[in-house]
Amino acid sequence: MGQIEANGQAIALVLDEDGRLQATVTDGDIRRAILNQTDLDRPILNLFENTPPALGRGPVTAPQGTSSEELLRLMSEFGIRHIPIVDSSDRVLEISLLSDLIQNQQLPVTAVVMAGGRGSRLRPLTENLPKPMLPLAGRPVMELIIEQLKKAGIRQVNLTTHFQSKVIHNHFGDGRSFGVDIDYVEEDQPLGTAGSLSLLQESNDPLLVINGDILTKVDFRAMVDFHHEHEAEMTVAVRPHEVQIPYGVVETDGAIITGITEKPTIQNFINAGIYLLNPNVRRLVPEGEKYDMPDLIQRLINEGRCVASFPVHEYWLDIGQLDDYEQAQIDFESEVSQDA
DSSP, X not given: OHHHHHHSSSEEEEEOTTSXXXXXXXXXXXXXXXXXXXXXXXXXXXXXXXXXXXXXXXOOOEETTOOHHHHXXXXXXXXXXXXXXXXXXXXXXXXXXXXXXXXXOOOSOEEEEEEOOOOGGGTTTTSSSOGGGOEETTEEHHHHHHHHHHHTTOOEEEEEXXXXXHHHHHHHTTSGGGXXXXXXXXXSSOXXXXXXXXXXXXXXSOEEXXXXXXXXXXXXXXXXXXXXXXXXXXXXXXXXXXXXXXXXEEEEETTEEEEEEESOEEEXXXXXXXXXXXXXXXXXXXXXXXXXXXXXHHHHHHTTOOEEEEEOXXXXXXXXXXXXXXXXXXXXXXXXXXXX
C-alpha cells in the first residue's frame, strides 16, 4: 500500500529474487483485500485468493518494442492503466502508463459537489458561511475538493447550492481560474443528499458525487476503474470503522449463556460520502422531491442491480462537527509545513 501511494500510479510489481515478474498488485487488489478482511501482514500473493474469476488472470505484459497503438489496445481490452514491459526472461524493463500514452487525459466523468447544507453542527462558524467554504490552510474546503477533481482529469463540475449560495458563486465563478468548468444547481428548498441530482442536465457521463464537506486523498481514477471492473450500476465509497464495546458481551440461547467476549471490537464499513453513478441511475431520483442517497442505494439493491463498495484506505475526514474541523486544520497545517 505504501509503494502504491508513493509512486502515485496505482500499481506495485512483485518480483522474484532474480528480478522476474511474478504478479502485479493494483489499487483494486488492495481494496478487494480490505473488503475481504484479508490480513495485510500475510504474503502478498495471498491477496489473490479471493479475487473474482474475471480478475484472476496473470499480469498483462508486453515485450520491448511494442507499439503505442498495441499498448493502448491491450489497456482497453483488459481495462488497465499500466503494462510492464518485459524481456524474454520476464524481467521488467519499464512500465508503460496510460497517462503517458494519452497526454492531458481527461476522465469521462462529471462531478457533482453537494454544497447546499447549512452546517448547523458547526455553528457559530457557519452562521453566515456555507460549510464547504470554511477555510483550511487559507483556502476553502471546497476549493481543495475541486483541485483534487482537476488533478484526476475531471473538468466538468456541478455545484449544488442552497444556503448562502452567493458566497460560493462569487468565489468560484465559472471555474476557469480553477481549471474546471462549473455549473450551478440551485435548490429552492433542501432536497436531501440525492434529490438535487434530478435538477442536473441530461448527460451520458457517469456522475461522481461527493459531499462538499469531505476531505480525502482518495484516488478517483481508481474508483472509476473499480466501478467498471465490477460492472456496477453504483459504487459507494466506504471506510472501515471500529467501535469497542467497553463491557463483556454475553451470548445467550434463551435463558442459557453460551459464551462471553470481553470488551470486543466491532468493525463495520461506513458510508464515506462519495458515490459513482451510471447515467441511468440518476434518472431514478424523483424530480423536485427530498431524496437521500441511502434511499437510492436501497432501491437499486431491491431491484437486484449491482451496488459495489469501494473501500477508502487513504486520508478521509468528514467535517461534520467542530472537533472534526479542528482536526482538519491540524492535519493540513502539518501537511503545509512538511511541503514547505
